[in-house]
Amino acid sequence: MSSIDQLFSDLRSKNKKALMPFLTAGDPDIATTGAIIRAIGDAGADLCEVGVPYSDPIADGPVIQASYQRALDRKFKLQEIFEMGSELKSEVATPLVTMVSYAIIYRVGLAKYIAQAKAAGYAGAIVPDLLVEEAAEMSKICAGEDFSLIQLVTPTTTRDRQVRIAELSSGFLYYVSVTGITGERTALPTDLVDNVGWLREQTELPICIGFGISSAETAKQLAPVADGLIVGSALVRRIAAAETQDAKVQAAATFVKELRVAIDE
Known part of the structure; x- marks a missing residue:
């Protein structure tokens, strides 16, 4: 059983939902990223998503795009994430996963990337x-290494495609709550509950909701729907706004x- 599987098993036994913050590696620097991971684990995060800065944003809104660009402007290197993970794995119980473009993984090599990430203490990607x-x-490679491959399902993903994605995923499914890019929103789609409910009937994987969770109030509203909540832009914005x-x-x-x-609550 992977550390992510164990996490959700433990949470279910306690009738709790996973809190899964996202932050950008290397913004403003890798030492600060490591310090934040330590602090948010102590503050109640169950799993931390570490974004790998990339020059060609996939679905990232302006807040995360800007954080990636700041890290790249400071000459961020992929190796920094692995070095940070190696330092943290003996200190932090919170599972870590990278959020990373397939282009980066492909360039490194699938087996090599997974091996490096796993050796550095990451539980999945x-x-x-x-x-x-x-x-x-x-x-297949991830299954052999007990390394979770987490994939996204969006509101526009057809239902037969959602099932295929679930079959090739592990750890949990990342359910994108809204059509469009990441960012904070004041309202979420009215059909979100129904869509997540349908998907839950198709897979045993935990379903975690991300995109658009802007506040504690939004998180509270969505908690009954999901197995976990992913908060990115709202956290990255707060980190960027602080000066030291x-x-x-x-x-x-x-x-x-x-x-x-x-x-x-």
Whole structure:
């Protein structure tokens, strides 16, 4: 059983939902990223998604695009994520996954990327641009390494395609709540509950909702629907707005604590 499988098993036994913050690696620097991961784990995060900066954003809104660009402008290198993971794995119990473009994985080599990530303590990878038609090879490698391959389902994904994506995924399914790019929203689609309910009948994988979760109140509203909630832009924006490393760490921890309280109510 992977650490992500164990996490959701434990949460289900406690009737709790996973809180899964996203942050950009290397924004403003990798040391601050590591400090934030430590702090949000203590603040109540169950799993942390670490975004790998990429020059060609896939579904990222302006807040995350800007964070990626800041990291790239500071000459971020992929190796920094692996080095950070290696440092954190003996200190942090919270599972870590990378959110990474398939183009990066393909350039490194599928087996090599998975081996490096796993050796650095990562439990899986979210690959938002991996087409289901091309996912079988990576799915097979991940299964052999007990490394979760987390894929996205969107509101416009046809239902037969959703089933195929679920069959080639592991760890959990990332359900995109809205059509469009990442970002904070004040309202979410009215058919979200029905769509997630249908998907839940098709797979045993946990279903975690991301895109558009802007506040503790939004998280509280969605908690009954999902197995986990993913919060990205709202957290990245708070980190960017703080001026010092200590302030960035504190801002992230405070927001995660607010989210934890909201979804546990």
